[in-house]
Amino acid sequence: MKDNQRQTEILAVLKTVDDPELPSVSVFDLGMVHDVVVLQSRVFISMVPTFAGCPALEIIEANVQKAVDAVDWVKECQVEFSFKHNWSTDSITAVGRENLKKHGISPPPKNYHPGEEWTVDCPYCGSDYTSMDNVFGPTACRSILYCGSCKNPFEAMKPVIKQSIIQN
């Protein structure tokens, strides 16, 4: 098997490793996988952390390691988190955005301006009659909202995007 076929195989594996805080959404679909390099039986995975204070990073690293180690031809696997690239919620894939809803979590809004208030549609009924309860939710990456239409509380992934820095 060639290295690029093997790389495709590893990417397929990464699509099965879910974020422990967001079951049903893979680390791949969250946009956390920056690069996968395969050299024969050795695999190097570079990952981008989501929130700086996220306590799940070590668990994610261990889960990725375990899943890749289970592939029969893999003799060595190195997983590394690096801040050389900045994760933003724009990195979440279309599949990831759909899968978030399965657990009552709305994907982040697309027209967000940093520092301003934002809103999203209800993940259950699709209504836009929603209100923000608490921008800070059970984890750093989630907020708590309420749907006035179907009367369900729900969560949303907090939008985090690159800011334009005032040049000096």
Place this chain on the structure above:
Amino acid sequence: MTIRETAADAKQDPSYLKALTELLYQLADDDFITSFRGSEWLGLAPHIEEDVAYSSITQNTMGHAVLFYDLLEELGAGKADVLAHERPPKERRNGIYLEKKNGEGSYLEEPYYDWALTVVRNYLYETFKKTKLEAVATSSYQPLAMVAQKVLMEQTYHLAHWKMWLKQLQGSNDDARKRIQSRIKEAWNEFQDVLELGSESQSMEQFNLITGEQIVKERWLEDVTATLNNIPDAPLDKRYGSGRNGEHTADLEQALGILAEVYVSDKQAIW
């Protein structure tokens, strides 16, 4: 401007390394002590939603401190855990105002903490943090520039939160207004050293690690003036000295004593 891409590049020049290290200690220690004072409020915030919000901010802020301690570790300053837990007060670089106790008592017994102090302090600090990180986001030390940009993406939520609290209390009843105003007056006597870069200030600028101290201060003042109803007439002061030069109060010792208690009891423990 000479860009330094790695820790090895930074270590080539001892005077560059010294200025960079000093700047990183300021960034790390400010977030570290702010996060600790925040953690003391856990379970004590005015209402349950605030408890969730404040603890989330506090956890994330500690995550930011870790990023800066990690950069120091890469530069050979020592292990991040050791830097956070074991350095004595005279080696700490946080601004003195940030170490001030939340109030009398302890979080376990009779915590007479003051919410006005907390709102004023967090608002002033988060506004400052944004300003300083923007001045660092184009730093000549690339790993630091990257981390600053990352932290800015998340910190915008923290600032918005405290700004909202401050505006609401300022626009509330007489009691709230007075309490906020008296804490602003107090801050004005103490905040100056937070805005300073300490003894390595000139090198930091020369090496393009950060845009100048003066710019950071001016932008901070501009933002704060636009939000606060009343700015004290007196000039900003540093009543207790300069934390940037290792001067601190007994309040920092108290904080470190509690914070490192478990760590010191078993340094071999794996977390």
